[in-house]
Amino acid sequence: MNAAGSIVGTRAIGGCDPEAAICARGIVRDFEAGQSTIRVLHGIDCDIRPGEMTYIVGESGSGKTTLISIMCGILYPTAGEVRVFGTDIYKLSDSDLVRFRLHNIGFIFQQYNLIPSIDAAANAAVPLIAQGVPREEARERAKVLLERLNIGDQADKLPRQLSGGQQQRVAIARALVHAPRLVVCDEPTAALDASSGRRVMDLLREVAIAPDRACIIVTHDNRIFDLADRIIALEDGRITHDGTAMPDDH
Amino acid sequence: MLWIAIRMLTGDAQKFYGLLFGIGFSTLLITQQMTIFINLIERGASGVFNAPEAQVWVMDPVSRTTDVSFPMPATALDKVRSVEGVEWAVPHLRAAANVRTKEGDLEGVAVIGVDDATLIGLPKRMVAGDKTVLFAPDSVVIDDVGTTRLFSDGGQALGERLELNDQRAVIRGIADAIPSFTSQVVLYTRYSNALNYVPGTRNRMTFVLAGVREGESPQAVAARIEKETGLKAQTHDEFARAGINFIIENTGIPTNFGITVFLGFVVGVAIVGLTFSLFLRDNIKQFGALKAIGVTNGKIVQMVAVQAGLVGLIGYALGVVGTVLFLKAFGGNPFFKGFYIPWQIPLISLAAVVVILAITGFIAIRSVLKTEPAAVFR
Numbered sequence: 328m329n330a331a332g333s334i335v336g337t338r339a340i341g342g343c344d345p346e347a348a349i350c351a352r353g354i355v356r357d358f359e360a361g362q363s364t365i366r367v368l369h370g371i372d373c374d375i376r377p378g379e380m381t382y383i384v385g386e387s388g389s390g391k392t393t394l395i396s397i398m399c400g401i402l403y404p405t406a407g408e409v410r411v412f413g414t415d416i417y418k419l420s421d422s423d424l425v426r427f428r429l430h431n432i433g434f435i436f437q438q439y440n441l442i443p444s445i446d447a448a449a450n451a452a453v454p455l456i457a458q459g460v461p462r463e464e465a466r467e468r469a470k471v472l473l474e475r476l477n478i479g480d481q482a483d484k485l486p487r488q489l490s491g492g493q494q495q496r497v498a499i500a501r502a503l504v505h506a507p508r509l510v511v512c513d514e515p516t517a518a519l520d521a522s523s524g525r526r527v528m529d530l531l532r533e534v535a536i537a538p539d540r541a542c543i544i545v546t547h548d549n550r551i552f553d554l555a556d557r558i559i560a561l562e563d564g565r566i567t568h569d570g571t572a573m574p575d576d577h
Numbered sequence: 578m579l580w581i582a583i584r585m586l587t588g589d590a591q592k593f594y595g596l597l598f599g600i601g602f603s604t605l606l607i608t609q610q611m612t613i614f615i616n617l618i619e620r621g622a623s624g625v626f627n628a629p630e631a632q633v634w635v636m637d638p639v640s641r642t643t644d645v646s647f648p649m650p651a652t653a654l655d656k657v658r659s660v661e662g663v664e665w666a667v668p669h670l671r672a673a674a675n676v677r678t679k680e681g682d683l684e685g686v687a688v689i690g691v692d693d694a695t696l697i698g699l700p701k702r703m704v705a706g707d708k709t710v711l712f713a714p715d716s717v718v719i720d721d722v723g724t725t726r727l728f729s730d731g732g733q734a735l736g737e738r739l740e741l742n743d744q745r746a747v748i749r750g751i752a753d754a755i756p757s758f759t760s761q762v763v764l765y766t767r768y769s770n771a772l773n774y775v776p777g778t779r780n781r782m783t784f785v786l787a788g789v790r791e792g793e794s795p796q797a798v799a800a801r802i803e804k805e806t807g808l809k810a811q812t813h814d815e816f817a818r819a820g821i822n823f824i825i826e827n828t829g830i831p832t833n834f835g836i837t838v839f840l841g842f843v844v845g846v847a848i849v850g851l852t853f854s855l856f857l858r859d860n861i862k863q864f865g866a867l868k869a870i871g872v873t874n875g876k877i878v879q880m881v882a883v884q885a886g887l888v889g890l891i892g893y894a895l896g897v898v899g900t901v902l903f904l905k906a907f908g909g910n911p912f913f914k915g916f917y918i919p920w921q922i923p924l925i926s927l928a929a930v931v932v933i934l935a936i937t938g939f940i941a942i943r944s945v946l947k948t949e950p951a952a953v954f955r
């Protein structure tokens with residue numbers, strides 16, 4: 328953002344690869360649980376590179392969702408800094424952070440969270456509409472993406488008229504329609520059988536990976552680990568593995 | 578985004594209609610009850626409205642309304658006439674009497690004696706017959722709602738003979754009059770006739786109706802009459818007001834209608850509040866997703882406001898139209914004769930709708946605003 332901010336940021340975040348899509352340093356996150364405080368993330372450092380599909384894996388409760396939420400700007404860390412394409416996102420004002428997400432981040436939610444009363448094209452067009460793109464133009468752009476996802480013929484249907492897999496494609500289209508530089512995805516295959524899971528991940532690789540775009544996928548579905556470019560494993564809020572493949576003990 | 582907000586709302590037909598029903602029902606209840614209330618208490622002034630020519634009403638100091646009055650000596654008329662600024666003054670008699678109908682039924686009626694020469698004291702318009710029919714002997718004019726009361730079998734009123742306090746009276750005209758609070762039958766006749774119909778006490782002139790000279794204000798003349806004659810004098814508006822106040826003070830009507838209006842409001846808050854909260858809760862995941870994607874809280878508030886506004890506008894319109902239709906449907910019923918909706922009432926119910934939606938929207942939206950965007954990953 329502003330020059331002063333970036334100098335301060337560069338100083339504060341040591342060893343940040345200037346090419347990195349996400350550079351997280353010293354991420355700590357505590358949750359209040361009644362009287363006590365639980366530390367879920369214990370000072371995470373990690374870089375996410377563009378052009379790659381990065382998996383964050385780990386057992387249930389290890390902090391995957393918490394980490395990804397912090398990395399994409401929807402959950403404030405208790406301590407630490409996150410730079411997304413050079414912007415120190417938690418130094419932004421609330422409204423600037425919202426705007427930053429709107430223009431830079433695509434989300435794929437496990438439950439899709441489509442709006443039931445608008446058709447597939449309009450659902451996929453939501454980020455554009457929120458950006459202020461005229462509705463018809465936004466729809467047309469969304470339809471192009473639906474074509475690429477092979478559900479162009481479903482564009483005028485309401486979510487409830489679509490199968491689960493088709494709904495997920497609409498959700499994927501919504502995550503990509505505004506050409507975000509970062510795509511995040513929590514458990515995309517949790518509800519799917521093995522072969523549909525692979526199909527979705529193949530599809531994601533095909534449409535989501537771009538040289539200047541990073542893609543982070545949270546999963547504990549080891550059936551699809553081989554589709555990752557890079558795997559980061561979490562255990563009790565600490566990174567225990569970071570490499571191109573999963574170590575055998577997982 | 579606002580388009581999406583509207584689609585979210587109308588897409589959930591069940592809740593959308595529930596909300597419309599809640600607002601529409603509240604509006605109907607509030608508008609309709611207030612309309613009836615206002616029209617009903619205004620009937621306390623029907624006696625004043627039915628004698629539109631009178632600019633000043635002069636009466637005994639203890640008299641309060643057209644129906645709660647004490648007669649004055651006949652000399653009062655000349656006293657009033659001699660007051661500066663009085664253009665004309667005529668005697669006016671109001672008394673209770675009994676009528677025996679042809680079928681032998683007994684009915685309490687009000688006898689109104691209007692000025693023999695000018696017929697001042699009669700309602701402005703006639704439904705049947707001409708005002709001059711009163712110049713015929715034994716002639717009376719009945720008010721239109723009174724005919725439905727006296728001739729409930731739909732029989733012809735004109736030419737009908739009545740036994741009015743044991744004396745002969747013939748109905749020769751029907752006046753277009755505003756019914757009184759009790760919808761009592763009213764018979765108009767000339768003052769000199771009325772003196773015959775109403776058994777004699779010494780004083781029988783209940784009012785003197787007066788007009789003021791050009792350039793004089795009724796207030797000033799009324800004040801002058803009071804000062805110079807020791808009688809009580811009120812302008813048309815003041816005396817109408819007194820009749821309305823009498824109803825307000827002496828009946829349980831304001832309380833009863835007040836309770837109904839309040840209940841309409843509470844029902845509105847309850848139905849709309851519950852439905853709206855349910856609607857937003859059903860959509861909380863979608864709102865959370867929108868927040869994560871990058872829709873500001875301000876925009877979310879706008880979305881909910883548009884939803885509330887749409888429901889409010891349509892529901893309100895339905896409620897007001899419902900009230901109008903109600904009055905139309907019952908327009909033939911003498912009870913509702915002359916009912917109108919004062920312009921303030923739709924404004925008041927609109928304000929009530931706004932308050933209902935503001936309260937319920939405010940409560941319902943808090944859950945949406947409190948939803949953390951991070952909750953969408955859960």
Ligand SMILES: Nc1ncnc2c1ncn2[C@@H]1O[C@H](COP(=O)(O)OP(=O)(O)OP(=O)(O)O)[C@@H](O)[C@H]1O
Nearest residue numbers: 358359367385386387388389390391392393394547
């Ligand atoms: N809002 C919250 N309030 C309190 N505790 C929380 C909250 N969110 C997460 N936690 C706790 O933080 C820990 C990590 O949660 P997180 O959702 O990040 O795990 P996860 O790795 O995504 O697990 P899963 O695979 O089951 O989705 C858990 O113990 C959870 O109970």
Ligand SMILES: [Mg+2]
Nearest residue numbers: 391392393513
């Ligand atoms: Mg999780």
